[in-house]
Amino acid sequence: MSTKGYHSPTQRMDLRTGYLMIIPSLVALFIFVYIPLFMALEKSFTNWNFYGTSEPVGFRNFELVLQNQLFRKSIGNILWFVLMIIPAQMLLTFLFAHALKGMSTRLGPFAKTSVYVPTVISGIVASVIFLFIFNYQGGIINFLVRQLGMKRIAFFNDPWLARGIIAITSMWMGFGSLSLIMYAGLMNIPVSYYEAAEVDGANTLQKFLRITIPSMKNVFILVAINLTTGTLQMFDLPYLMTGGNPVNNTLTPMMYIYNNFKSADYSMGYTVAAALLMMLVIGTLSSFVFRLIRSEKSQDE
């Protein structure tokens, strides 16, 4: 990157143009990401509020957050969501990707489009739909429940049923894109691997265990981490569907932070400390994804 020794015109220095072209994005990232980040880092060590002065309080906020029953509850809840959603979603999308690969090529595009449509829907609309489907009074599920001769179920009054429905809604929304990523992974495995295994007399199960699973390893990791980082920040669905209820059993960390922001019960320094703790978890996971992508790329080149 030195000014000396360039040979072709494409290697010359383009100082002015270069800066002009990157400045809009740099300024935007600086104002809307870096300033808020540094402000968060600074304010998390103070008792700052929107109005009034702030005094340094050391690590007090972090201690308080970690001791707070409601924050711990929200972390517990979100870990349940992760456990409910990630394994089930990965298994289902992986299986469905096989169906996409093996199905008739004429109907393939239709199936891909159909499962993908819900992924462009907002969490708010998805919540409205599933609130309707699981409605106590006249939802379609309660109709079926009554047809089976049982009493109507108040789905959103039971912690586990409420969590389950939120998990199902979230899975419905993510199913299409993850299935297609899995499908792309499957299509990317060279056919010659399977042919060679067939020559060696491998059966379907052996091919699946020895070729498909190992070849898909990186796709699995990518999907698992993306799903986890997304789920950890879940907000729209529980906010609209349950408001965190029953008794805070569907309260997520994102909702906890938002509620603290709205109310004046805690200092903003405290709220920001909670947000920074979440970054530790999520940031570690996403840096891992990025490293994975990079390492795969370097293998290609």
Next chain:
Amino acid sequence: MMKTKNRHSIAVGIFTVIALIVSAISLFPLVWMIISSFKEAKEVLKANPLRFFPTVWVTENYVKLFDDTTYPFLQAMWSTALVAVSAALLSVTINSMAGYAYARLNFRGKTLLWRLSIFTMYIPGITILVTSFVVVNRMGLLDTYWVLILPGLASAYSIFFFRQFFLNMPMATEEAALIDGASRFRIFWSIFIPNAKSPFVIMGTGAFLGYWNSFLWPAMTVTNTQYLQVMQVIRSYNNMYSNAYGVVLAGSALAALPPIIVFLIFQRHIVKGLMISGIK
């Protein structure tokens, strides 16, 4: 030989049936919402799958929706469209320029600035939610279109995606144009943009969908009716019309329409982009 061929077509048949069932399950909630939005108020919450279609097709839910004056629906749709379309256009503009500069130009500090941009991918929204509010508040942007549009424009992922694409474009035409004395902006405009339809469509629709569907940030930053985004008003309808749920369904159906249409128009590109992101 005959036997394996038969077994193969049976397998294709089974897979096709499974895939079609899953497709139907996937589409059902959306279809159910749309169908139910045309039912009479008294029928909406009497779900009976044996009576899938409305006994009488009515538009009363839509009429009520358009008549709501507390949260004017069409106003919200318009305001959201304005925000989402301008944000998508601005977003691809600034991110593609940056991607081009990082891919093709040499300037001092490039590596450092690139790293600073890409690092923002590691910072989750949840972390800077509260302090971003403080920033836009101090800038005096609350209750404006700017507060809805500006904060999400620059995207590390988008810059990364564009750079990756531009790195793979051949050097020859660019060199020829440079020798002919064309400026970098001109080259970017007349050589790179026309040949980069895919990343522009993928990143543009991605930004559009993100803005159209966003709820939390608008809920924090705009309260004036003029700026309310469509997901905010749907959330309010959900609280207001619990006894006339058809209205909420009608609003949701209309609010879901633009993303679905955009997806159907650009689906070839979107799916391709998704596949690339999955493999690479």
